[in-house]
Amino acid sequence: MPRSLFTRLFLLITISFNGLQGFAQKVLSVSGYVKTASGEALPGATVSILKTPNGVTTDANGFFALPAAKTGTYTVQATLMGYKAVSETVTIQAGKTASLHFQLQENQQNLNEVSVYGKTETQAVKEQAFTVNAIETKQFQNTTADLNQVLNRSAGVRIREQGGLGSNFNFSINGLSGKAVKYFIDGVPMEVMGSAMSLNNIPVNLSERIEVYKGVVPVQLGSDAMGGAVNVITNQKQTNYLDLSHSYGSFNTHRSALTAQYVHKPTGITVKASGFFNYSDNNYKMKGVEILEGGTRVGNQITDLTGANFVTTDVKRFHDHYRSGMGQVEVGITNKSWADVLYAGFGYSESRQDQQTGFEQAIVYGNVERKGKSSTGTLRYKKSNLLVNGLDVNLFASLSTDKYLTADTLLRQYYWDGSWTTKGATEMGGIKSLSHIIRPRAFLRANASYTLNERHSLNLNYTIDRLKNENYNELLVSGDDMPGIMTKQILGLAYQQELLDKRWTNTFFAKYYGLGLERKKWVDNGYQVLTDNFPNYGYGAASRYKILPDLGVKLSLEHTFRLQEVEEVFGDGLNVQPNPDLKPERSDNVNLGSYYGFRTGKHRFFAEAAGFYRNASDFIYPVADQRSKALKNENKSNVRVTGFEAELRYDYADLLSFNVNATYQNAINMTKFGSTTSNVPEATYKNKIPNQPWFFGNANLGIGKSDVFMKGSRLQFSWFTQYVHWFYLTWEAFGNVNGKSTIPSQLIHNATLSYSFADGRYNVSAECRNLTDDLAYDNFRLQKPGRAFALKLRYFIH
Numbered sequence: 001m002p003r004s005l006f007t008r009l010f011l012l013i014t015i016s017f018n019g020l021q022g023f024a025q026k027v028l029s030v031s032g033y034v035k036t037a038s039g040e041a042l043p044g045a046t047v048s049i050l051k052t053p054n055g056v057t058t059d060a061n062g063f064f065a066l067p068a069a070k071t072g073t074y075t076v077q078a079t080l081m082g083y084k085a086v087s088e089t090v091t092i093q094a095g096k097t098a099s100l101h102f103q104l105q106e107n108q109q110n111l112n113e114v115s116v117y118g119k120t121e122t123q124a125v126k127e128q129a130f131t132v133n134a135i136e137t138k139q140f141q142n143t144t145a146d147l148n149q150v151l152n153r154s155a156g157v158r159i160r161e162q163g164g165l166g167s168n169f170n171f172s173i174n175g176l177s178g179k180a181v182k183y184f185i186d187g188v189p190m191e192v193m194g195s196a197m198s199l200n201n202i203p204v205n206l207s208e209r210i211e212v213y214k215g216v217v218p219v220q221l222g223s224d225a226m227g228g229a230v231n232v233i234t235n236q237k238q239t240n241y242l243d244l245s246h247s248y249g250s251f252n253t254h255r256s257a258l259t260a261q262y263v264h265k266p267t268g269i270t271v272k273a274s275g276f277f278n279y280s281d282n283n284y285k286m287k288g289v290e291i292l293e294g295g296t297r298v299g300n301q302i303t304d305l306t307g308a309n310f311v312t313t314d315v316k317r318f319h320d321h322y323r324s325g326m327g328q329v330e331v332g333i334t335n336k337s338w339a340d341v342l343y344a345g346f347g348y349s350e351s352r353q354d355q356q357t358g359f360e361q362a363i364v365y366g367n368v369e370r371k372g373k374s375s376t377g378t379l380r381y382k383k384s385n386l387l388v389n390g391l392d393v394n395l396f397a398s399l400s401t402d403k404y405l406t407a408d409t410l411l412r413q414y415y416w417d418g419s420w421t422t423k424g425a426t427e428m429g430g431i432k433s434l435s436h437i438i439r440p441r442a443f444l445r446a447n448a449s450y451t452l453n454e455r456h457s458l459n460l461n462y463t464i465d466r467l468k469n470e471n472y473n474e475l476l477v478s479g480d481d482m483p484g485i486m487t488k489q490i491l492g493l494a495y496q497q498e499l500l501d502k503r504w505t506n507t508f509f510a511k512y513y514g515l516g517l518e519r520k521k522w523v524d525n526g527y528q529v530l531t532d533n534f535p536n537y538g539y540g541a542a543s544r545y546k547i548l549p550d551l552g553v554k555l556s557l558e559h560t561f562r563l564q565e566v567e568e569v570f571g572d573g574l575n576v577q578p579n580p581d582l583k584p585e586r587s588d589n590v591n592l593g594s595y596y597g598f599r600t601g602k603h604r605f606f607a608e609a610a611g612f613y614r615n616a617s618d619f620i621y622p623v624a625d626q627r628s629k630a631l632k633n634e635n636k637s638n639v640r641v642t643g644f645e646a647e648l649r650y651d652y653a654d655l656l657s658f659n660v661n662a663t664y665q666n667a668i669n670m671t672k673f674g675s676t677t678s679n680v681p682e683a684t685y686k687n688k689i690p691n692q693p694w695f696f697g698n699a700n701l702g703i704g705k706s707d708v709f710m711k712g713s714r715l716q717f718s719w720f721t722q723y724v725h726w727f728y729l730t731w732e733a734f735g736n737v738n739g740k741s742t743i744p745s746q747l748i749h750n751a752t753l754s755y756s757f758a759d760g761r762y763n764v765s766a767e768c769r770n771l772t773d774d775l776a777y778d779n780f781r782l783q784k785p786g787r788a789f790a791l792k793l794r795y796f797i798h
Contacts, residue, residue: 029092031065031389031454032100034058034078037238039340039382042104045080050087056454059498061392065454078102099389106237129505129542130556131214131591131610133157133647139657139702140204142716142754142765144247144255144790147199147207147232153698153720155647155661156214156610160693160778161200164282164785165253166322166353168575169200172692174214174612175641175665176227179565179620180585184221184231188396192443192465194326194349194374195402199230201324203257203276205243205794209233215589215612216540216556219492219509220447222463226562226587226616238263238270238334241798249767249790253280268334272343275327282320282356284785287775288312289361291417302421318418319366320356325349330378341382349374358428359575359624359631361782365427366414369407370574376400390451397444404437406573428630434474435573439566441467459494469519469570482520482529484570488563489514503546511538513584515563519570521580534584536561550597554610557590568620568633576622577632585635587616602653607646612665614641621689637671639689655704662697683733690732691743695725713757720750729781743777763794 034045041062048055049066052074058064066076071094079085083104090098125134133154140150148169152159161169171181183190183199190197211231213221221229235241240263246256256277263270295308302308332343355368381395409432412420426432443465451457465488470480494509515534520527540558547553562585571578593610619639622631643665651657667689672681688694704716729741749772754765766789770776773787 029066030076030090030098030100033062033384034064034102034104035062036236037103037105039384040236042080045078047076047078050075050077059454061449061451061457063451063454076100078104080104125211126595127544127552129507129544129554130216130218131554131593133212135210137204137207137210142756142763142792142794143204143752144249144767144792145204147202147204147210150204151199151210151212151230153700154212155645156663157212158693158696161784162778162782163320163356164251164284165278165280166200166324173228174614175643175667176614179568180227180562182223182225182229184229186234187221187231188445192398192400192441194347194376194400195351195372197326197349201276201278203255205245205257206234206259206274207232208235215591216542216558219459219461219494222445222461222490222492224490224513224561224563226560226585235259239798243796245792245794247790247792250788251281251284251785268336270332270334272330277325279323282322283316285314285316286416286783287314289315289416291315291415292419300419302419305421315416317356319354321354324351339381339383341380343380345378347376357782364414364416366412366418366420367410368427370404372402372404374400374402392449394447400441402439404573406435408433432475436472436474437573438470439467455498457496461492463490467566469566471570471573482527484519486566487516505544507542509540513538513561513563515584517569519580530580534563536584553594555592559588561586575630577630579633582620582633583618583635585616585618585620587614589614604651606649609646611644636669639667640670641665641667654706657702658700660699664695666694667692684731687732688728690728690730693724693727697723710757712759713755716754718752722748743781746774746776748774748776761795761797763796765792
C-alpha cells in the first residue's frame with residue numbers, strides 16, 4: 001500500500017477540525033448518554049424532546065446532543081427497540097446546556113421482534129467504519145456448540161481443528177492466520193485469563209455476542225492483531241440470572257456450563273460466577289489409516305517384524321482423552337458516583353490431554369500426555385464522565401501463572417491399532433522427558449475516551465504485557481537457569497469524527513508497538529542470553545458513509561505490525577520448536593466493502609460484501625521438521641493476500657431465517673529470491689501458501705414456531721452446511737502432477753432440533769454433526785470426527 005495514500009488520509013484530520021469551530025458556536029439544549037443499567041453504551045437509541053421536532057440518535061458511545069430549543073420545561077424521552085422507553089423532565093435555560101443521562105432496561109417480552117425488526121446492538125456494530133461482523137449467540141445457546149463452531153459459520157473466517165474436542169486449531173481471517181489473529185473477552189486478551197480459556201473450550205452460553213474484526217482493529221482493543229480480532233462479549237446486564245447446561249454426546253463427550261449473577265440492588269454489590277467442564281474420549285473412527293499386520297507379538301508389542309507389512313484399514317483412536325475445567329468468580333460494586341463498575345476476581349483452570357498424533361497423521365503417539373493448570377487474579381474499573389462530562393475511563397489489570405507438564409518417557413513407536421515396537425528414542429523423537437513450562441504474567445490495560453461533542457471524540461489506549469518463560473526437563477535439571485522474558489507495550493491514539501448528520505464517520509489512528517525480548521540461543525557450543533528491542537509504528541484510518549439509512553460503504557486501511565508470540569519464540573514443549581531469531585511481521589491492509597438492508601412487512605433482507613488486500617512482510621508461518629517431528633515458525637519475506645467475501649441474510653418475522661456466505665482468498669508467496677544472492681527465483685515464488693483453504697462457504701437455515709404445545713414455548717429446527725474447496729497441503733511447486741499432496745473438497749451437514757418452554761426457562765435440544773458421515777479433513781490433513789450425536793439440557797432463569 002503506497003505510503004502517500006496514508007499521508008493523504010491523515011491530512012483529512014486537519015481539514016475536519018475546521019468543523020469543530022463552527023460547531024462550538026452553536027448552543028445545545030440537552031446532552032448526555034444512553035446506557036444500560038450496567039453502564040454499557042447503547043448506540044442507535046433515539047432521544048427526542050416530546051412535542052417538538054427535535055430528536056437525534058446516539059453514537060457508538062451512547063452519546064447524544066440535542067440542538068437548541070426555546071427555554072422552558074420539557075419531557076425528554078429515550079427509546080431503543082428491545083428496551084423500555086424512559087422519559088425525564090428537564091428545564092432548558094437560555095445559553096446553557098442541560099446534562100441528562102438515561103439507563104434503559106431490556107424489554108424481555110419483545111426480544112423476538114427485536115431480532116427481526118429492530119436495529120440491535122449487533123446491527124450497530126456491523127455498521128461501524130471497521131470491517132466487522134457481529135454474531136448474536138442467543139440463537140446457538142441451546143446447541144452444544146463452542147465459540148469456534150459458531151465463528152466457523154461466519155464469512156471470511158476459517159477454523160481448522162486438528163481433531164476432536166480440545167484439539168489444537170488454526171484460526172484464519174481473510175487469509176491471515178495463527179497468531180496474527182487475537183482473541184478477547186470483553187476487550188481483555190483471552191490468553192491472560194488462563195490456558196483453558198480458548199475458543200474451542202468456551203461454551204456458547206458464556207457469551208452474548210461475538211465481534212469479528214477483519215484486518216483493521218480498533219485502538220481500544222490495544223493489540224497487535226495484524227490479521228484481525230475476535231472479541232467475545234459476555235452478559236453485562238445488572239440483573240439476577242442463572243444459566244446452567246449439560247450435554248452428552250458421541251465418543252463419551254460431556255460439556256457443562258454455568259453462568260450466574262446476583263445483584264443486591266440497594267447496595268449495588270454484585271457477584272458474578274462462570275465456569276465450564278469438558279470431557280471426551282475422542283475415540284472416533286480413523287478411516288483408511290495404515291497399521292502393521294503380521295510379525296511376532298506379545299500383547300500389543302511387536303517383538304519381531306519378520307513377515308509384518310502395512311495394510312490400510314479403519315480403527316478407533318485409542319489415546320486421545322481430553323478434560324478441561326474452569327471456574328471464575330468476580331465480586332464488586334456497580335452504579336456508584338465514583339465507579340460504574342469495580343470488580344475483583346479470581347479464576348482457576350486445569351486441563352489434561354492425551355496426545356494421539358504429532359503435526360501429521362502418520363505420527364502416532366500412545367503414551368504422550370500433557371497437563372496444564374492456571375490461576376488468575378483480576379481487577380477491573382470503569383467510570384463514565386469521570387471528573388468532566390464525556391470522559392470515560394476503563395482499567396483492567398491481572399496477574400496470572402500458566403503451568404504445563406508434558407510427559408514423553410517411553411522408547412516406543414506406536415501404530416494406529418495400538419501396537420508398538422521399541423526404538424532408540426522416545427515417541428516424540430528425543431530423550432526421555434518430563435518437560436515443564438512455567439509462565440508467570442502481569443498485564444495492564446488502560447483506556448480513556450473523551451467525547452468533545454456529538455461530532456468529535458478521542459480514544460487513548462495503553463497495554464503492557466510482561467511474561468516470563470521457564471522451560472526445563474525434570475529428569476535432567478530442577479529448573480531453568482536462563483529463563484526468557486517477553487515484554488509487550490502497545491500505545492494507540494484514535495480520533496473519530498461524525499459528519500453530515502452522522503452519515504459519514506471517520507476514524508484516524510496511530511499505534512506504537514514495542515517488544516523487549518530476552519531469550520537464550522546456542523552460540524559457539526554454548527547457550528547465551530540475547531536481548532533485543534523491536535520498536536515499530538503503525539497508522540491507519542477507517543471510514544463509513546451512509547448513502548441511505550441502511551445502505552453504506554466502508555473503507556479501512558492500515559500499516560501495522562504483529563509482534564512475536566511466546567510459543568513462537570520459546571516453543572510450546574510439544575509440537576512447536578523455539579525460534580529465537582524470529583522477527584515481527586508487518587503488513588499493509590486494505591478493506592473495501594458495503595452493506596444494505598431493508599424491511600418490507602415481516603420480511604427483512606440484509607446483504608454485505610467486501611474485498612480485502614494484505615501485503616505482509618516477514619510473514620510468520622509454521623514449517624514441518626520431519627527430524628524433530630514438530631513445527632518451527634519461520635519468517636517468509638513477503639506474502640500477498642487478496643480476496644472477496646459476501647453474505648446474504650433473509651428473515652421472516654420469528655418464523656424463518658436463512659443466510660449464505662462465501663469467501664475467496666488468494667494467499668501468494670511473493671518472495672522471489674529469498675535471502676540468497678541467486679538470480680534464480682524460488683520454486684515456490686507466486687505459489688499459494690500451502691495448508692490454507694482458498695474458497696469456502698456456509699449456509700444456515702432456521703425454522704421456528706412459538707407457543708407449540710403450550711404457551712411460552714418454542715420449537716426450533718436449524719440446518720447448517722459448510723463447503724470447503726480442495727487446497728494444497730504442501731507447496732504446489734513440489735511433486736509430480738498426479739502426486740501433489742492436497743486436502744480434498746468437503747461438504748459437511750449438521751442439524752439441530754430444540755424445544756424450550758416456560759418462557760425459555762427449560763430447554764432441550766438434539767443435534768447431529770456430519771450427518772452424512774463424510775470423511776472430514778482439516779489442518780495438515782488430520783481427520784476430524786465423523787457422524788456424532790449430542791443431547792443438551794439447559795435451565796435458564798432471570
